[in-house]
Amino acid sequence: MGRSPCCDKANVKKGPWSPEEDAKLKNYIESQGTGGNWIALPQKAGLKRCGKSCRLRWLNYLRPNIKHGEFSDDEDRIICTLFTSIGSRWSIIAAHLPGRTDNDIKNYWNTKLKKKLMEMAPFAHHKRSYHGAICPTTANSFLQNSSAYHSTNNNYYTTPPARVFTGGFEFMSNIPSNILENTNSFTTRSSNSSTLTVFQPQEGHGAGPAQNYQVKDNYNNLLIFGNEASCSSSDGSGIDEDLGLLNYFGSGVDENQKFTLPANGYADDQNKVTNGCFTENPLDYSIEEIKQLISTNNICNNLNYFVDEIKTEEQVLYY
DNA sequence: AAGCGGTACAACCGCATTCGG
DNA sequence: GCCGAATGCGGTTGTACCGCT
Numbered sequence: 001m002g003r004s005p006c007c008d009k010a011n012v013k014k015g016p017w018s019p020e021e022d023a024k025l026k027n028y029i030e031s032q033g034t035g036g037n038w039i040a041l042p043q044k045a046g047l048k049r050c051g052k053s054c055r056l057r058w059l060n061y062l063r064p065n066i067k068h069g070e071f072s073d074d075e076d077r078i079i080c081t082l083f084t085s086i087g088s089r090w091s092i093i094a095a096h097l098p099g100r101t102d103n104d105i106k107n108y109w110n111t112k113l114k115k116k117l118m119e120m121a122p123f124a125h126h127k128r129s130y131h132g133a134i135c136p137t138t139a140n141s142f143l144q145n146s147s148a149y150h151s152t153n154n155n156y157y158t159t160p161p162a163r164v165f166t167g168g169f170e171f172m173s174n175i176p177s178n179i180l181e182n183t184n185s186f187t188t189r190s191s192n193s194s195t196l197t198v199f200q201p202q203e204g205h206g207a208g209p210a211q212n213y214q215v216k217d218n219y220n221n222l223l224i225f226g227n228e229a230s231c232s233s234s235d236g237s238g239i240d241e242d243l244g245l246l247n248y249f250g251s252g253v254d255e256n257q258k259f260t261l262p263a264n265g266y267a268d269d270q271n272k273v274t275n276g277c278f279t280e281n282p283l284d285y286s287i288e289e290i291k292q293l294i295s296t297n298n299i300c301n302n303l304n305y306f307v308d309e310i311k312t313e314e315q316v317l318y319y
Numbered sequence: 320a321a322g323c324g325g326t327a328c329a330a331c332c333g334c335a336t337t338c339g340g
Numbered sequence: 341g342c343c344g345a346a347t348g349c350g351g352t353t354g355t356a357c358c359g360c361t
Binding site (some may be wrong): 014016050052053056060061107110111113 | 332
């Protein structure tokens with residue numbers, strides 16, 4: 001024996017709402033309210049609709065202050081951050097985006113944002129994506145307003161535990177010109193049409209924060225940045241602890257070679273390919289992989305306070 | 320101009336949770 | 341505390357629209 005239906009399906013209209021139905025529902029709720037009873041509402045309002053359908057139509061479309069249209073970068077960032085933290089709990093995410101509905105956010109995520117994130121993964125032109133770090137488009141503006149950014153030398157400083165990489169990627173179009181005008185170029189490498197310019201690597205070798213990278217990758221239209229707090233090698237070689245990023249632009253490295261850019265992980269000479277690798281299908285990610293992709297990214301580290309705030313709110317809600 | 324495939328989004332469905340008697 | 345009804349939520353589906361051939 002199954003659950004009893006919420007309404008008489010045979011006498012209920014389904015499918016898209018007409019403007020007349022919208023007007024009836026809107027007028028009724030604005031004058032009478034919902035009365036706390038959606039099941040009885042359609043009959044009272046003169047609608048041949050299921051109560052659930054009325055509720056959905058009102059919440060997602062008709063109620064005042066609903067925002068439709070393009071999502072802003074800020075909204076993207078909030079959605080990504082929250083998704084990383086709490087997963088696909090759209091109603092909670094929607095509560096942090098005034099005017100947006102859970103349905104709206106869910107659709108936006110499934111149809112656009114997920115793809116947008118994947119496309120932001122560098123080297124996508126290789127038809128592969130990178131499991132390491134990816135930075136939302138607003139990373140620079142956020143970082144410059146955060147303690148991670150030092151305007152005196154245009155570096156992103158973080159205070160990670162030793163040997164934890166805190167780098168990220170950013171599209172060139174979003175990068176302040178003063179960073180790109182940095183004249184402390186260390187080395188460049190051309191490979192096919194690709195040019196990589198490395199700024200200030202290994203500065204302060206041996207003393208953290210050290211090894212601050214700013215890698216300008218013209219081919220991928222990206223700035224790659226980050227640092228590692230330690231540069232001593234576990235095997236005593238004292239070289240190539242720099243997270244494999246140097247491997248990428250170092251001499252003699254095949255462009256198609258896997259490389260390591262550990263994010264929230266440890267780099268060592270024996271572990272160069274385990275933390276970062278390419279996959280063949282950038283869009284074929286599981287939710288867990290997407291969460292990992294977002295969570296391993298620099299901006300998310302810097303947004304921990306925000307996530308904590310949300311988690312606290314959740315606790316208040318649930319307990 | 321018609322057909323087709325891809326995309327975006329509104330709406331539905333069923334399960335889980337909450338509420339009230 | 342139990343049970344049935346109502347509500348909330350997230351996954352999925354249906355369809356309108358658009359661009360391409």
